[in-house]
Amino acid sequence: MNTSNHSDLGATLEESRSGLHDSHRRSLMRLLFTVTGSALVVFAGLQILNGFWWVAAGELTASAILYLGVWRLRSTAHLQQWIYAYLVTLFFFFLVIMVLPEASVAAFVWVLMMPVLAYLLLGKHEGMILSVPFMLAGGVIYYFYLGSIDNPHAMIDLLNMVLCGALMLAFIHMYEMRREEAEQRLVNMAQTDALTGLANRSNFQETLNRTIAECERSGAGFALVIMDIDHFKLVNDTLGHDAGDHVLKHIGQCLTERLRITDFVGRLGGEEFGLILRDVKSTDAFDLMDELRQRIADCQLSYGEAKVRVTASFGIAQWPEHGRQAETLFRVADRCLFSGKRAGRNQVARAGGGINPNQGDLLTGSAC
Known part of the structure; x- marks a missing residue:
């Protein structure tokens, strides 16, 4: 059975934090550092012409750090810290240019950029936590910038800023919520068997690899079980594929109802299912499957007027006794399953304790 590695979509989604995966965030940050660093050089020249030498010095220093960051972001393991440092510094800079004595009213449009950058780079939760305080501070500064608001013109200006900022934040937050929900649905579809609702083959293999890695660290054991419905083709040939689908759904329900919350089950394809039984000994796994x-x-x-009875055969391999790799465990469990089929079906077969499983020496449970 092929057990090639697949990317863990669930983990990837969890680690992405936002609509961008880390590789994309890294590329975007390098672009932002380049653009911001270049813009600061230009602004520094203008500040010198305006007589604000201290502002120009700060901008040139920040520009040098940003150019260094363009190189560091290629391989740094602290991408999140770089993002926070950039956004916090940038947002403080926005506030500074707003409070300058000769600040232009155009400087306040940068308040509306805060949620865009924060949500894009940090995601919904962290983006909101970071952007809201800075937007509120920008609104307060704009209030004092207007001076007296005892006339309709000043009140209109203030309301325009407040409403535009609030709507920008609300729209971006709503969009991010819908994006997360849509991405989660896509991940679920990619990892779920549409007929039974169980994990599909790819998801099962990812979980098996993850279980092996966890057990390598903890020293706990588990059992890998391969289950196959006996004479399933006969059901399809005599009653039709709808009847076969009905049987598969029933088997999937039986498996999920009987197994523990720590166990994992998936449909590997056709009439074959896989089970991962955590923290069980070989004899306990055998009894549970029997x-x-x-x-x-x-x-x-x-099914309609027909009555359908099916049986199933099981092959069990134990980690680490029968192999430490997924490929080895699948091979042993498949060999056990084949032995049970050959012995008459409706069997549970496991590799014999202390005997080389590759030699095919098996213990089988008799049909009841």
Whole structure:
């Protein structure tokens, strides 16, 4: 069975923080550093002409740091810290140019850029936490900039700024919420079997690899089980594929109802299912699967006027006794499953304790 590595979409989504993945955020930050650093050089020249030498010195220093950051952002492991340092410094800079004695009213438009940059680079929660205080500070500064607001013209100017800022923040927040929901739905679709609602093959393999890594650290064990419905083709051939789908949904429900919350189940394809049983010994895994086998065999399904009974066979491999890699465990479990099929089906087969599983020496549970 092919167990090639797949990207863990759930983990990738969790780590992305925003609509941009880390690689894209890194590229965007390098672009922003370049543009901002170049713009600060120009502004520094203008500040010198205006007589604000201290502002020009600060802008030139910041520009040098930004150019250094363009190089550092290629490989730094502290991308989030660089983003926070950039945004906090930039937002403070926006406030500074607003309070300058000869500040232009155009300087206040930068307040509206705060939520755009914060949400884009930090995501919904952190973006809101960072942008809201700076936007409020910008609004307060604009209030004092207007001076007296006892006339309609000044009141209109203030309300325009407040309403525009509030709407900008609300729209961006709403957009980010909808984007997260849409991305989560796409991830769920990519990781879920549409028929049974179980994890699909790719998701199961990702979970198996992750389980192995966790058990390597903790020293705990687990069992990998491969389950196959016996004579499933006969159901499709005699009753049709709709009946087969009905059986698969029923099996999926049986598996999810019987297993513990720490266990994991997925549909590997066709009539084959995979199970990961955490923190179980070989004998306990065997007993649990034999009980599940009996439960499936005892259940009679109704499909129209027909009564359908199916059985299932199970192959069990134990980590780390029968292999430490996913490929090895799949191979052992498949060999056990084949042995159970060959022994008459409706069987639970596991690699024998202390015996090399690759030699095919197995213990099987008899059908009841």
